[in-house]
Amino acid sequence: MFRFENVSQPPLQHVSFTIEERDKVILFGPSGAGKSTLLYLFNRLRDPEEGSIYFQGDPIEDHPISSLRKKVGLVLQAPHLFPGTVLDNLKYGPALFNEWDQRDPKKLLEYVQLPSSFLEREVDQLSGGEQQRVSLARTLANEPDMLLLDEPTSALDNRTAEDIEDVLESLIEEQQLTMLMVTHNMRQARRLGNRGLFISDGALQEDGRIPDMLDAPSTEALSQFLEQ
Amino acid sequence: MSPEISNQSLLFLIVFVLIPLSLSYFYQLGMSKSILWSSIRGTVQLFAIGYILTYLFDLPPGVGIPLMVGIMLIIATFHARQKGKELPHVLPVIFSGLLIVEVSVLFMWLAFDMVEFAPSEVIPMSGMVIGNSMVAMGLSLERMKNEFKQNNGQLLAALSLGAEPKQASHLIVRNTLNAALIPNVDRIKTIGLVQLPGMMTGLILGGVDPVMAIKYQLVISLSIFSSVSISAMFVTIFMYRYFFNEHKQLIESEEEMESQRS
Numbered sequence: 374m375f376r377f378e379n380v381s382q383p384p385l386q387h388v389s390f391t392i393e394e395r396d397k398v399i400l401f402g403p404s405g406a407g408k409s410t411l412l413y414l415f416n417r418l419r420d421p422e423e424g425s426i427y428f429q430g431d432p433i434e435d436h437p438i439s440s441l442r443k444k445v446g447l448v449l450q451a452p453h454l455f456p457g458t459v460l461d462n463l464k465y466g467p468a469l470f471n472e473w474d475q476r477d478p479k480k481l482l483e484y485v486q487l488p489s490s491f492l493e494r495e496v497d498q499l500s501g502g503e504q505q506r507v508s509l510a511r512t513l514a515n516e517p518d519m520l521l522l523d524e525p526t527s528a529l530d531n532r533t534a535e536d537i538e539d540v541l542e543s544l545i546e547e548q549q550l551t552m553l554m555v556t557h558n559m560r561q562a563r564r565l566g567n568r569g570l571f572i573s574d575g576a577l578q579e580d581g582r583i584p585d586m587l588d589a590p591s592t593e594a595l596s597q598f599l600e601q
Numbered sequence: 602m603s604p605e606i607s608n609q610s611l612l613f614l615i616v617f618v619l620i621p622l623s624l625s626y627f628y629q630l631g632m633s634k635s636i637l638w639s640s641i642r643g644t645v646q647l648f649a650i651g652y653i654l655t656y657l658f659d660l661p662p663g664v665g666i667p668l669m670v671g672i673m674l675i676i677a678t679f680h681a682r683q684k685g686k687e688l689p690h691v692l693p694v695i696f697s698g699l700l701i702v703e704v705s706v707l708f709m710w711l712a713f714d715m716v717e718f719a720p721s722e723v724i725p726m727s728g729m730v731i732g733n734s735m736v737a738m739g740l741s742l743e744r745m746k747n748e749f750k751q752n753n754g755q756l757l758a759a760l761s762l763g764a765e766p767k768q769a770s771h772l773i774v775r776n777t778l779n780a781a782l783i784p785n786v787d788r789i790k791t792i793g794l795v796q797l798p799g800m801m802t803g804l805i806l807g808g809v810d811p812v813m814a815i816k817y818q819l820v821i822s823l824s825i826f827s828s829v830s831i832s833a834m835f836v837t838i839f840m841y842r843y844f845f846n847e848h849k850q851l852i853e854s855e856e857e858m859e860s861q862r863s
Contacts, residue, residue, distance in 0.1 A: 416761055417848060417849075417850065418757060418760060418761060418850055418851070419850060420848060420850070438848060438849050439763040439764075439765065439849070440763070442760065442761055442762065442763040443762070443763040446761070446762075447758075447761040449754060449757060449758055449761075451754055453754035453755045453757070453758040454755075454758075455755060455758075455759070455772065456772070465759070465762060465764075466762035466763060469762065469763050469764055469765075469768065470763065508758075511758075511762070512761075512762070515762060515763065
């Protein structure tokens with residue numbers, strides 16, 4: 374689905390890899406390694422200084438930016454909801470493409486395990502966990518082919534984080550989504566991912582199956598990272 | 602009857618300078634030099650502008666008005682620009698905004714016979730309109746920059762969902778305009794109740810009938826109200842786009858913004 378060829382964008386240097394459809398990829402590595410930068414390259418919130426990125430076989434620049442961003446949904450670390458109600462937030466993406474009438478807002482809340490009574494709730498009255506669920510539902514409302522998740526549970530307490538994990542686990546399974554998630558939580562990585570990309574010092578150090586990488590790291594950098 | 606202030610009386614104004622000066626001395630505020638300098642500078646500036654205005658008022662309106670309004674527009678443009686120096690095309694945007702505001706207000710005044718096309722009327726009133734518009738533009742630029750910084754996450758969220766820069770910055774444009782308009786609405790609401798507006802006070806002191814003074818004040822207050830609104834809207838609507846690059850990406854560093862200027 375995505376192919377990165379020799380991509381450089383500080384702090385990343387010459388990173389190459391391919392993501393196939395329905396891959397559940399966990400991106401991990403030390404802080405400042407360029408994980409979020411890499412995520413932003415996927416839906417063109419940033420462009421690489423060097424190298425090429427291909428999406429569904431074509432160079433990423435050949436896809437109209439707005440429709441690419443719709444297909445490659447991003448959930449940020451903090452929910453960053455828009456002022457208004459939950460419904461306003463769910464509508465935002467589809468309304469940009471005149472597709473809101475084809476969506477079922479109740480179904481969207483169901484995906485993230487929230488009752489439909491939440492639709493009329495003002496977003497500033499929601500808890501952190503609820504806001505993150507709405508943020509996830511807002512991205513899903515665009516019916517993306519791929520889901521990018523930038524540490525979606527890092528700002529939440531353990532209990533709420535596990536709830537969100539439950540939501541993600543069943544969602545990815547049901548929707549057959551391709552997923553790329555940044556996380557520092559290796560337990561979460563094991564639970565949600567089937568493939569891992571370990572980035573350190575701006576370079577891709579390891580690419581493999583999550584259990585293999587975590588149980589038997591093949592590079593010194595990854596062993597050190599896991600020991601921390 | 603219009604009161605005359607003699608030069609001797611004027612000399613006693615030094616008392617008003619001595620008070621803050623002695624305050625600065627006793628409390629060691631270290632402001633004596635700037636108090637003295639600003640008082641002298643202010644006095645010289647005012648006398649100079651007094652002589653310039655006397656000269657301009659004697660010129661035919663077709664010469665005096667464009668000359669002085671032109672100078673005011675240029676000075677106001679450079680002053681307002683200070684608040685958004687790093688933004689591309691800020692100078693022409695501010696200048697055209699101020700020019701449009703001034704020309705439309707002047708057109709209204711003359712078309713509906715509110716003001717006579719004489720330097721003694723048009724120049725001071727234009728000064729008030731341009732001055733207030735300049736402040737509104739500067740504040741809007743500053744506010745907009747802050748809004749972009751504070752709402753970075755929301756902007757990224759909107760863009761990542763496929764929003765165009767215009768759609769993504771809708772909230773910021775709304776907040777900026779709100780901030781620019783609210784103080785004006787409040788000022789108009791309390792006009793005459795909290796303080797007598799400057800122009801009206803000046804006219805009454807100059808011997809004009811209070812009702813006539815109020816009519817002039819209304820003309821200028823409402824003109825300023827609308828100019829400030831147009832100025833804030835103009836600068837916000839024309840400048841938000843420079844916070845994005847041509848790939849609908851948010852420009853996050855000043856260096857990147859600098860590179861957009863070329």
